[in-house]
Amino acid sequence: MLSGNQNTRVPGRLFEAAAYASAPHSPVYWQTTGRAGQAAASLTEEHKADVVVVGAGYAGLHCARRLARAGQQVIVLEAESPGWGASGRNGGFCCLGGDLRGLESIARRWGEGDAVHYARTQREAIAFVDEFLFQAGLADSRQGHGELCLAHHPRVALGLAAQADALDRWYGVRAEVLSGEMLAARGMSVAGSYGGLYYPLGFGLQPWDYVQALAAQAQQDGVRVYAHSPVLELRRDRGRWVAVTPQGQVRATRLVIATNGYSSEQLPSWMAGRYLPVQSQIMVTAPLSDAQISAQGFSTDVMCYDSRHLLHYFRLLPDRRFLFGMRGGFRAGDDAADKRRIRRHWRRLFPAWRDVAVEYDWSGLLCFNGHGMPFAAALPGLDNAYGAFGWHGNGVALASYSGHLLGGAILGEKNTLPAVMQLTPQRMPLPAQRRLWLRLGIRLAGLADALGR
Numbered sequence: 474m475l476s477g478n479q480n481t482r483v484p485g486r487l488f489e490a491a492a493y494a495s496a497p498h499s500p501v502y503w504q505t506t507g508r509a510g511q512a513a514a515s516l517t518e519e520h521k522a523d524v525v526v527v528g529a530g531y532a533g534l535h536c537a538r539r540l541a542r543a544g545q546q547v548i549v550l551e552a553e554s555p556g557w558g559a560s561g562r563n564g565g566f567c568c569l570g571g572d573l574r575g576l577e578s579i580a581r582r583w584g585e586g587d588a589v590h591y592a593r594t595q596r597e598a599i600a601f602v603d604e605f606l607f608q609a610g611l612a613d614s615r616q617g618h619g620e621l622c623l624a625h626h627p628r629v630a631l632g633l634a635a636q637a638d639a640l641d642r643w644y645g646v647r648a649e650v651l652s653g654e655m656l657a658a659r660g661m662s663v664a665g666s667y668g669g670l671y672y673p674l675g676f677g678l679q680p681w682d683y684v685q686a687l688a689a690q691a692q693q694d695g696v697r698v699y700a701h702s703p704v705l706e707l708r709r710d711r712g713r714w715v716a717v718t719p720q721g722q723v724r725a726t727r728l729v730i731a732t733n734g735y736s737s738e739q740l741p742s743w744m745a746g747r748y749l750p751v752q753s754q755i756m757v758t759a760p761l762s763d764a765q766i767s768a769q770g771f772s773t774d775v776m777c778y779d780s781r782h783l784l785h786y787f788r789l790l791p792d793r794r795f796l797f798g799m800r801g802g803f804r805a806g807d808d809a810a811d812k813r814r815i816r817r818h819w820r821r822l823f824p825a826w827r828d829v830a831v832e833y834d835w836s837g838l839l840c841f842n843g844h845g846m847p848f849a850a851a852l853p854g855l856d857n858a859y860g861a862f863g864w865h866g867n868g869v870a871l872a873s874y875s876g877h878l879l880g881g882a883i884l885g886e887k888n889t890l891p892a893v894m895q896l897t898p899q900r901m902p903l904p905a906q907r908r909l910w911l912r913l914g915i916r917l918a919g920l921a922d923a924l925g926r
């Protein structure tokens with residue numbers, strides 16, 4: 474066992490230390506305005522459990538909860554506090570998605586049936602979170618209905634009708650193609666948009682309140698959640714997993730890795746090279762006045778994003794602040810250049826608000842996998858070890874539901890996870906250089922966006 478004064482930094486992480494620093498660089502709007510964080514002690518001494526789960530975000534907590542409700546002794550170890558990772562600081566879009574490939578490509582590569590199952594799982598995931606919020610007394614915190622995708626390039630606008638057909642085919646949802654005039658009439662005016670596609674699936678939520686309610690429910694269901702308990706080492710000992718934290722350790726029959734963008738190369742070493750943390754950044758403005766809202770012509774409470782690969786995502790919040798997020802940053806933490814960049818993009822898309830104050834901005838890590846698909850399954854080649862990670866920036870719904878389904882699979886119940894979510898993420902080429910690949914990928918994505926490809 475390590476003593477408390479040893480270095481508690483989790484080894485083998487890919488981003489600079491600021492990305493994993495305990496204190497937020499600037500306050501996260503959700504946490505400042507949301508409910509108090511769920512209390513949890515840190516782990517001391519040696520404990521035994523049936524299952525040890527690493528990571529207290531949506532995936533780890535839902536998995537733990539399902540196991541505990543079936544009578545398993547479950548311990549969740551969290552490096553910081555429940556919801557500290559992406560689950561407590563995302564955009565709150567409870568929506569479709571979870572992969573980089575798209576359903577057509579998944580169907581071509583792995584078969585139509587598997588793609589259909591995966592699409593159905595995404596829909597079920599939204600309903601699953603909806604049901605959880607209802608049970609937790611948070612139904613009123615849901616906001617808006619459906620999502621709007623805005624075409625950022627005339628070439629993309631030409632393909633909207635085909636995209637509407639694809640949404641119908643895969644998800645059974647009737648999407649509406651909206652012209653520029655129709656967008657303006659619905660209070661959805663965004664500069665540089667060439668039309669949009671609205672589909673009535675998904676809703677906005679308060680991500681911090683959701684994850685805190687989840688942590689509370691998990692504890693009520695018997696899960697022992699420990700905060701400030703980073704797992705520094707994982708090893709096998711006499712047929713058990715041993716998870717070592719600075720001041721304690723857990724011996725458990727089974728191990729679940731639910732660390733997503735905050736994963737590290739050697740926890741366990743199987744993870745090395747298979748995932749890529751990617752930064753996403755958010756800013757929130759001061760509340761907007763009626764005059765400001767009508768000057769921009771944007772008053773909808775529908776969740777919106779645009780068709781860029783380096784996408785912008787945005788919502789008008791219930792207190793009339795505006796949340797604007799984007800991908801494409803290279804550093805995580807308090808990067809001044811990234812802050813200037815997000816303001817530049819926001820002002821270009823919402824010119825009427827160029828003088829509105831920005832009161833919050835923060836960033837966090839999401840996770841891409843080597844094969845471009847989310848993963849929730851046993852870790853091949855390791856005894857009694859499982860993982861749930863790689864939601865490609867769309868984990869509010871899918872991480873939640875996948876954690877829950879993985880819990881069922883671990884219990885030996887019928888495994889209802891789609892086969893395409895159980896494929897092993899490959900190691901990326903030259904894994905040590907993968908942040909350089911990311912930089913190159915961001916450049917190429919920017920070029921494709923400029924060309925509307």
Ligand SMILES: Cc1cc2nc3c(=O)[nH]c(=O)nc-3n(C[C@H](O)[C@H](O)[C@H](O)COP(=O)(O)OP(=O)(O)OC[C@H]3O[C@@H](n4cnc5c(N)ncnc54)[C@H](O)[C@@H]3O)c2cc1C
Pocket residue numbers: 483527528529530531532533550551552553554555556557558559560561562563564565566567568702703704705731732733734735736737740752753754755798835836837838839840861862864865866867868869870872
């Ligand atoms: C800025 C931003 C905006 C986003 N917006 C959206 C959105 O609007 N809609 C959407 O669907 N998705 C969004 N996402 C993605 C979504 O938030 C994530 O996919 C989801 O929260 C992942 O949940 P998780 O439980 O898998 O991981 P996380 O919530 O990241 O939890 C992983 C946890 O593991 C812990 N951990 C890591 N290593 C260790 C260790 N060694 N020991 C102990 N604990 C450890 C971390 O501290 C962390 O709390 C966004 C992400 C970001 C960063």
